[in-house]
Amino acid sequence: MSVRRWPLALVALPALFARCVLVAPFALFALIGCGGTHTPIALTVVAAEARGGAILDRAVHTPIDDAVRLRVVHLPESASVDPAAERALADRAARLALARDAYVTHGDFDACLAALDDAALVPAALAAGDRDGAARVLTFRCACALARGDEAAALDVARTLGALGLAVPASADDISPRAERLLADAVVAAHAAPTVRVEVAVTPAGAQVALDGRASTCRAPCVLALRAGAHVIAATADGYDDAHTRIEVALDQPAQVALRLPPATPERAARQWRARSAAESDTGAALNLLQVAARDRRIVWFDAAPAPRGQLRVRLALAIDDVRPRRMERLALAADIVPATRAALRELLTEAGVIPPRPLYEEPLFWAAVVAAGLISGGISAALLFEPSVRVPVYAGGTGP
Amino acid sequence: MSARLVGAHFRARLVAVDAVGALARRARIVAVAALVIGASACVVDHPVTLGLDTRGPISCVDSATDLPLVARALEPAFIDEDVLLVFDFVRTSTFPRCRPTEIVEACASGTCTAIPSARTCLRVPRARLAEIDEADLDELRVSDFVDGQPLLLADAPTETVIVRLTVVLDGGDGSPCDATAPLARFEPRRLLGCGYSCPVALGSVDAVDIDMDAVVGTRPCDENVVRVCAGLGL
Numbered sequence: 001m002s003v004r005r006w007p008l009a010l011v012a013l014p015a016l017f018a019r020c021v022l023v024a025p026f027a028l029f030a031l032i033g034c035g036g037t038h039t040p041i042a043l044t045v046v047a048a049e050a051r052g053g054a055i056l057d058r059a060v061h062t063p064i065d066d067a068v069r070l071r072v073v074h075l076p077e078s079a080s081v082d083p084a085a086e087r088a089l090a091d092r093a094a095r096l097a098l099a100r101d102a103y104v105t106h107g108d109f110d111a112c113l114a115a116l117d118d119a120a121l122v123p124a125a126l127a128a129g130d131r132d133g134a135a136r137v138l139t140f141r142c143a144c145a146l147a148r149g150d151e152a153a154a155l156d157v158a159r160t161l162g163a164l165g166l167a168v169p170a171s172a173d174d175i176s177p178r179a180e181r182l183l184a185d186a187v188v189a190a191h192a193a194p195t196v197r198v199e200v201a202v203t204p205a206g207a208q209v210a211l212d213g214r215a216s217t218c219r220a221p222c223v224l225a226l227r228a229g230a231h232v233i234a235a236t237a238d239g240y241d242d243a244h245t246r247i248e249v250a251l252d253q254p255a256q257v258a259l260r261l262p263p264a265t266p267e268r269a270a271r272q273w274r275a276r277s278a279a280e281s282d283t284g285a286a287l288n289l290l291q292v293a294a295r296d297r298r299i300v301w302f303d304a305a306p307a308p309r310g311q312l313r314v315r316l317a318l319a320i321d322d323v324r325p326r327r328m329e330r331l332a333l334a335a336d337i338v339p340a341t342r343a344a345l346r347e348l349l350t351e352a353g354v355i356p357p358r359p360l361y362e363e364p365l366f367w368a369a370v371v372a373a374g375l376i377s378g379g380i381s382a383a384l385l386f387e388p389s390v391r392v393p394v395y396a397g398g399t400g401p
Numbered sequence: 402m403s404a405r406l407v408g409a410h411f412r413a414r415l416v417a418v419d420a421v422g423a424l425a426r427r428a429r430i431v432a433v434a435a436l437v438i439g440a441s442a443c444v445v446d447h448p449v450t451l452g453l454d455t456r457g458p459i460s461c462v463d464s465a466t467d468l469p470l471v472a473r474a475l476e477p478a479f480i481d482e483d484v485l486l487v488f489d490f491v492r493t494s495t496f497p498r499c500r501p502t503e504i505v506e507a508c509a510s511g512t513c514t515a516i517p518s519a520r521t522c523l524r525v526p527r528a529r530l531a532e533i534d535e536a537d538l539d540e541l542r543v544s545d546f547v548d549g550q551p552l553l554l555a556d557a558p559t560e561t562v563i564v565r566l567t568v569v570l571d572g573g574d575g576s577p578c579d580a581t582a583p584l585a586r587f588e589p590r591r592l593l594g595c596g597y598s599c600p601v602a603l604g605s606v607d608a609v610d611i612d613m614d615a616v617v618g619t620r621p622c623d624e625n626v627v628r629v630c631a632g633l634g635l
Binding site (some may be wrong): 306 | 444445446447449452453456486488523549555556558559564603604608
């Protein structure tokens with residue numbers, strides 16, 4: 001019995017054709033990696049120094065990938081110095097010079113006191129860590145008040161110096177022996193005075209707390225033992241501006257101090273980042289500072305430092321929001337620094353998933369594998385299918401039964 | 402990773418890349434050499450020996466004189482003509498069995514073609530015929546004309562062929578062994594005998610037997626049988 005098979009073929013062939021037509025593009029897209037479009041991610045690339053900036057400018061001159069848009073930012077070289085602090089220091093030095101001149105040269109004690117008549121002068125000096133400057137201000141205040149005949153005011157100033165734990169400065173030679181004695185007695189008396197418990201809390205927690213201009217005293221929150229009198233408590237933290245407060249501690253009256261640090265300005269963050277050593281310039285905290293300094297939460301830090309044998313060590317670190325940063329390090333000859341930087345940058349961004357992996361067909365190894373596979377399969381096919389050509393020489397036998 | 406380690410790593414990579422490159426170059430040279438050697442060595446010889454006279458002597462007779470056809474060589478009209486052993490390779494597009502009738506029928510339908518470039522001849526000089534005693538004519542074999550195992554054809558076709566041997570006098574209009582002339586039917590009066598092999602692919606056998614004067618099997622063999630045999634594929 002014969003069976004008519006053409007209806008089956010009529011269904012199967014179009015189905016097969018449709019499958020090929022539908023599947024082939026996806027397979028092709030999977031191969032060449034063009035299965036979708038990407039919204040470009042904006043990244044800020046920060047160079048550690050001017051030379052790195054020049055390299056970066058050339059490395060990202062042409063886009064690395066359609067999926068990322070890079071913007072190079074150069075941090076100013078002078079960002080390590082705080083101009084406001086410099087101005088305050090200069091102002092303090094000028095006032096002290098004026099007061100000394102009035103006291104020593106002219107004997108004009110009112111002018112001396114007027115030159116130092118700023119309640120914020122001592123707290124500002126202590127907040128900036130200038131204990132010597134604060135001591136000199138208090139010394140001249142005491143000497144001028146005593147010379148003017150205001151002994152009570154001079155004694156009050158001397159007690160303040162003692163409570164702050166300041167030493168009588170070397171320049172005390174300029175003041176009268178009586179004033180010097182008053183100050184020395186106040187320092188000695190302060191050492192013998194009892195202390196009062198003061199709790200210090202700072203936002204953010206973990207900020208470094210400095211008491212009366214000393215180097216870091218404790219890490220907030222902490223408890224301090226202070227003598228009665230005026231004190232200055234300052235706090236610093238990466239990513240925040242500094243803050244300080246003046247407190248008046250009374251005997252037998254424990255106190256609490258709370259400080260809230262304002263977020264750092266980009267300039268301040270850049271200064272904090274530059275204050276770090278080179279080895280710490282790409283830590284997580286350092287990259288957070290750079291994020292603030294660059295005014296972008298998505299940054300790539302770049303550095304090209306000299307390495308032995310005329311090479312450069314390319315270091316890259318990627319920080320996106322609060323995700324743990326990724327780092328990469330490469331050695332490259334100085335002549336190849338631009339393409340090496342570009343390749344390292346691409347690799348870093350690919351590893352972090354910022355840009356898609358390079359399509360398979362762009363990898364040289366892919367084509368090497370294809371050629372190798374072709375050669376191997378061709379060789380196997382040839383070995384299996386090869387039939388040597390046969391030459392058939394024919395000879396007459398010439399013999400019979 | 403320290404700078405020294407990184408440097409060593411890169412140097413190692415460079416050395417490795419160089420080594421890989423050298424290896425690839427060497428592999429290419431070896432591959433090309435192997436191809437050349439392989440291409441030159443991929444021709445193999447497959448010698449084939451034609452077995453002559455396996456069924457008996459040249460036995461067909463002239464029905465008019467009742468003498469063996471080979472006696473024609475001694476007739477005064479042909480006394481100066483050499484004898485030729487003409488070997489033809491007759492291509493068969495079908496693959497007939499070896500029965501004489503089937504081969505004749507297959508060739509009658511036009512599917513047999515003697516390959517012109519494959520025709521080869523052995524010339525038997527007249528002097529060699531002078532040694533033959535007339536009384537022995539009915540016992541004459543093709544092998545009597547062939548010394549040793551001469552090479553007939555350096556490279557025979559490997560397709561399915563029938564190998565035919567026609568014994569014929571070299572005279573008349575044009576020699577059958579003239580390589581420049583197209584193949585033509587042998588002159589009937591000069592035919593002395595004819596034999597053929599079974600259809601065979603020469604590339605797959607070592608020896609082929611040629612049966613003389615056996616086209617019609619058991620019937621008496623006369624000049625018509627020889628003419629049919631000599632006309633196969635022509």
